[in-house]
Amino acid sequence: GESVGLHLPTLSVQEGDNSIINCAYSNSASDYFIWYKQESGKGPQFIIDIRSNMDKRQGQRVTVLLNKTVKHLSLQIAATQPGDSAVYFCAESLVSGNTPLVFGKGTRLSVIA
């Protein structure tokens, strides 16, 4: 089956700077996308999601952007904090919810104090 991939396996940012984590997807039928954060020793935690009828969605300090033309997804974290250090995964599925989430390999974000 098709899978979700990531451009950058690791990302280091200075505390206070903005972070951008990228993700490419290949399944053109996917219409639902989600970002998870995984801290060391813990399970993935939901951050934000977006449906394909939207280009942008904002949460608290996080924004997800979706470019369906090039099948690209990004997660922007404003004013990155040490607590943001984690591995971030994007995942895709169908809005109908009848297909399980397919995860990318993840990007490790390291925040430099």
Next chain:
Amino acid sequence: DAGVIQSPRHEVTEMGQEVTLRCKPISGHNSLFWYRQTMMRGLELLIYFNNNVPIDDSGMPEDRFSAKMPNASFSTLKIQPSEPRDSAVYFCASGKEGANVLTFGAGSRLTVL
């Protein structure tokens, strides 16, 4: 709510031994997923259930792996016999059928010597 509860958190066993991982989903969630996480392959879906019925087990590596969900509040993933290549973190996640967001447990780290 205590979230998705997995046990054991850590298990070290010898090759050939039987391993049983357990999961208690969030009350009211009627979909349950087993994922396996390794550095090489990331998060892979093994099997998922809707209303206690296995829907897709195509991700189960081989016949040594089996999963059951005898009721809405309990699921097991069994490996018999275990092999060193089964070493990984196994996550259980639950969600509401038809919804996309999954809530993950803390995972069970398995080491097979």
